[in-house]
Amino acid sequence: MEKEAMGGHVMVSLESLSLELPNGGGVMLGHDKDISTLQDEISALRSRQRHLDHTRQEALDKLIDLKGSIRVFCRVGPSISATNFQAKSPVAVEHDKITVRAVGIKKEFNVDRVFGQESTQEDVFQEVKPILRSALDGHNVCILAYGQTGTGKTYTMEGTNGKLGIVPRAIQELLSHAASQDSSSTYSFSISMLEVYMGTVRDLLAPRQPLFRSTECNTASIISILATKSGAVEVEGLTDVAIQDLKKANQWYCRGRRARSTSWTNVNDVSSRSHCLTRITIKRSGGGATEEASKLWLVDLGGSERLLKTGASGLTMDEGKAINLSLSALGDVIAALRRRRSHVPYRNSKLTQILSDSLGDGSKVLMVVHISPSDDDIGETVCSLSFAKRARSIESSKDTSEGVKKLKQKRLAELEKEICDAEQELKHLTEQIRRAEISLEERKKQISSACQAHSDEKGSPRSTLVVDHIDSAESPQATDKAKSKVSSHGSVPRFMSSTVCSRQRHSPASHSASKPRLTKSVSRYPAELSGSQSFSCYSSCKNATKARSVAFSSSVPKMKFLAAKSDQINISINSIDSTAASAPPRRESFISRQIQRSPLHQHRRRMSSLT
Ligand SMILES: Nc1ncnc2c1ncn2[C@@H]1O[C@H](COP(=O)(O)OP(=O)(O)OP(=O)(O)O)[C@@H](O)[C@H]1O
Structure with missing residues (x-):
C-alpha cells in the first residue's frame, strides 16, 4: 500500500x-470480522459435535457388544385359529425368559427380550431402534424374522396399514434422523428388495416384474452374488433405488412387497413362500473426505414348517422344503460364527451367501423369533426356541453368576447414560449451530445489500x-x-x-x-x-x-x-x-x-x- x-x-x-478492502471500503471491516468470528464459532461447534458423535458411537458399540452382537428377541404370535385357542397356553413369558410346559416336559429359554401377545408394533420397534443407530454409524446390520409359518413374521416386519412393522418404521427413522442433522454426518439412502425363492434370487424392484411362480420365472430377475476380496458382498444387477423422502420409499417398498411370492396354506391364507430381503444402503459422509457405506438388511424369512401339517403338496411342498433347507443353512452359519470357527459355511445357501458380510465380525444381528402360543404347535415352538438359543452369542443368564450379571447390568446402565447424555448435548449443539448459521446468513445478506448500495453510489468512474x-x-x-x-x-x-x-x-x-x-x-x-x-x-x-x-x-x-x-x-x-x-x-x-x-x-x- x-x-x-x-x-x-x-x-x-x-x-x-x-x-485491501475488497468489499468496497472501510465500512465493511467490522462485518468481515464478525463473519469470521461466526465462522470460527460454527467450526468449533461442529468439531465438538464430531467429538461427541464419536463418543456416542463408541458407547453404543460397547453397549451392543456387551448385550451381544447377535441378539435374540422372541415374539408370541396370535392363536392361529379360534379352535386352537386355549385359556391356558403352554407358553409362559417373562421379560427375558420363556417357559414351555407340556405333559412331562418343562423347558426354559433365555432371550434378550420377550414380547407377549399384548405387545404392540411400537413396543417391538422401540427395542429395535438402537441397532438402527449402529447401521447409521457404519456397521452392517441384519434384522431377521424367524419362526413357524403363520406366527406373525410378516406382521412384525411389514405390519398392516394401521400397524406399521419394523421395515416402514426403520425407513422413517433413518430418514428423519438424517433430516434432524443431530450428528455431524450427512446421509443418503437407497433401497433394494430381493426374494430367495426355491434357491434362486429375484429382484423385486426390477421393472415389469411379472407375478410368477415356479419355472416361469423371469430369467432377467435371476441375479448372481459376488464376493469381493475384502469380503464385501455384491448382488450383481440388483435394482437399487435412491430414497429421498418417505413417500417415495414407501411406494417402492409396497411395490416390492406386491411382487413377492405368496400362497395359501392350511395355516396361513397368505403364506410367504420365500425369504424376502429388503436392503437399505446407507451412505455417510462426515468430517473426513471419504464416504462410508453400510447395509441394513431387513429379512422376513420363509416360515419353518412341518410339511404334513401345512397340507403342502406339489409346488407348495417343494417351496416349503427349499425354505427349510436354507433355514437350516442359516442355523449352521450362526452356530459357526458363535463358536468362532475358522470355516463358516456361507456358501451352502443363497440366503447365507447374500448375508455373509452382514452376519460376521463387525456386524450386528438381531433375530426376532416368532412362536405360537398354541398347544398344537408345541413341537415347532421348542424347535424355534432351540434355534434361537443356538444363535444367541452371549451365555444365558442361567450360565452366568449373579455377581457377573450385576456388574454387567451396572456397565450397561453407565453406557446407556453416556449415550443419553451425548445425545442430549448433541441436540443442544445442533440447535446452537442452527442459530449461528442463521446469524451468519443474515450478516452475509446485510453485507451484500450494503455492497449493492455502495456500488450504486460508485456509479461515477x-x-x-x-x-x-x-x-x-x-x-x-x-x-x-x-x-x-x-x-x-x-x-x-x-x-x-x-x-x-x-x-x-x-x-x-x-x-x-x-x-x-x-x-x-x-x-x-x-x-x-x-x-x-x-x-x-x-x-x-x-x-x-x-x-x-x-x-x-x-x-x-x-x-x-x-x-x-x-x-x-x-x-x-x-x-x-x-x-x-x-x-x-x-x-x-x-x-x-x-x-x-x-x-x-x-x-x-x-x-x-x-x-
Ligand atoms: N401380533 C399380531 N397381532 C395381530 N395379528 C397378527 C399378529 N401376528 C400375526 N398376525 C396376523 O396373523 C396372520 C398371519 O401372520 P403372518 O402372515 O405375519 O405370519 P407369517 O409368520 O409371516 O406366516 P408365513 O411364514 O406363512 O408367511 C396375519 O393375518 C397377521 O395379520
Whole structure:
C-alpha cells in the first residue's frame, strides 16, 4: 500500500485501499470480522459435535457388544385359529425368559427380550431402534424374522396399514434422523428388495416384474452374488433405488412387497413362500473426505414348517422344503460364527451367501423369533426356541453368576447414560449451530445489500471516499467541518488562485469582473464535498448499514478519511482508535473526480479569456 506521512495523516491511494478492502471500503471491516468470528464459532461447534458423535458411537458399540452382537428377541404370535385357542397356553413369558410346559416336559429359554401377545408394533420397534443407530454409524446390520409359518413374521416386519412393522418404521427413522442433522454426518439412502425363492434370487424392484411362480420365472430377475476380496458382498444387477423422502420409499417398498411370492396354506391364507430381503444402503459422509457405506438388511424369512401339517403338496411342498433347507443353512452359519470357527459355511445357501458380510465380525444381528402360543404347535415352538438359543452369542443368564450379571447390568446402565447424555448435548449443539448459521446468513445478506448500495453510489468512474466521525444529527456542522478541512489542506490547486502576475495583468475592471468567478470557483469545492450528493450517499449507506452498525461498530477502528490530492485519501493516524465502545458513527462522502476537474476547466477557460 502506498502511504505518505503528511501533517499527522497517512496518505493512502484509493486504488490500494480498495484492494485491501475488497468489499468496497472501510465500512465493511467490522462485518468481515464478525463473519469470521461466526465462522470460527460454527467450526468449533461442529468439531465438538464430531467429538461427541464419536463418543456416542463408541458407547453404543460397547453397549451392543456387551448385550451381544447377535441378539435374540422372541415374539408370541396370535392363536392361529379360534379352535386352537386355549385359556391356558403352554407358553409362559417373562421379560427375558420363556417357559414351555407340556405333559412331562418343562423347558426354559433365555432371550434378550420377550414380547407377549399384548405387545404392540411400537413396543417391538422401540427395542429395535438402537441397532438402527449402529447401521447409521457404519456397521452392517441384519434384522431377521424367524419362526413357524403363520406366527406373525410378516406382521412384525411389514405390519398392516394401521400397524406399521419394523421395515416402514426403520425407513422413517433413518430418514428423519438424517433430516434432524443431530450428528455431524450427512446421509443418503437407497433401497433394494430381493426374494430367495426355491434357491434362486429375484429382484423385486426390477421393472415389469411379472407375478410368477415356479419355472416361469423371469430369467432377467435371476441375479448372481459376488464376493469381493475384502469380503464385501455384491448382488450383481440388483435394482437399487435412491430414497429421498418417505413417500417415495414407501411406494417402492409396497411395490416390492406386491411382487413377492405368496400362497395359501392350511395355516396361513397368505403364506410367504420365500425369504424376502429388503436392503437399505446407507451412505455417510462426515468430517473426513471419504464416504462410508453400510447395509441394513431387513429379512422376513420363509416360515419353518412341518410339511404334513401345512397340507403342502406339489409346488407348495417343494417351496416349503427349499425354505427349510436354507433355514437350516442359516442355523449352521450362526452356530459357526458363535463358536468362532475358522470355516463358516456361507456358501451352502443363497440366503447365507447374500448375508455373509452382514452376519460376521463387525456386524450386528438381531433375530426376532416368532412362536405360537398354541398347544398344537408345541413341537415347532421348542424347535424355534432351540434355534434361537443356538444363535444367541452371549451365555444365558442361567450360565452366568449373579455377581457377573450385576456388574454387567451396572456397565450397561453407565453406557446407556453416556449415550443419553451425548445425545442430549448433541441436540443442544445442533440447535446452537442452527442459530449461528442463521446469524451468519443474515450478516452475509446485510453485507451484500450494503455492497449493492455502495456500488450504486460508485456509479461515477472514480471516487474519493471521505469518512468522518460525525453523526447524522450533526450534518450541517459536518459540512462546515469538511469545508474547512478541505480549505486548510489546500485542496484547491494552487494554480487556481490568483498570482501576483495575474493580478498585475488584470485591469481594475477585469479584475473586479473575474473576482466573483474565482470566488465562485473556489467555493464550489467545499460545497460539492459536503453537498447534497455526499449526504444522500451517506444517508443511503447509513440506511443500508443501520441494522448492523451497532453490532459492528465495536470492532471497527475509528478512521478519518480526508480529501486531499485527487487520487489520494488522507487517513489521520491520530484519529485511529481501537477502543470499540467509543467509536462514533461514521460518515462517508463520495466525490466524483469529474466534479473536481470541472473547476480546473473553468479556470483554464477563465485564464484563456484573459489573454
Ligand atoms: N401380533 C399380531 N397381532 C395381530 N395379528 C397378527 C399378529 N401376528 C400375526 N398376525 C396376523 O396373523 C396372520 C398371519 O401372520 P403372518 O402372515 O405375519 O405370519 P407369517 O409368520 O409371516 O406366516 P408365513 O411364514 O406363512 O408367511 C396375519 O393375518 C397377521 O395379520
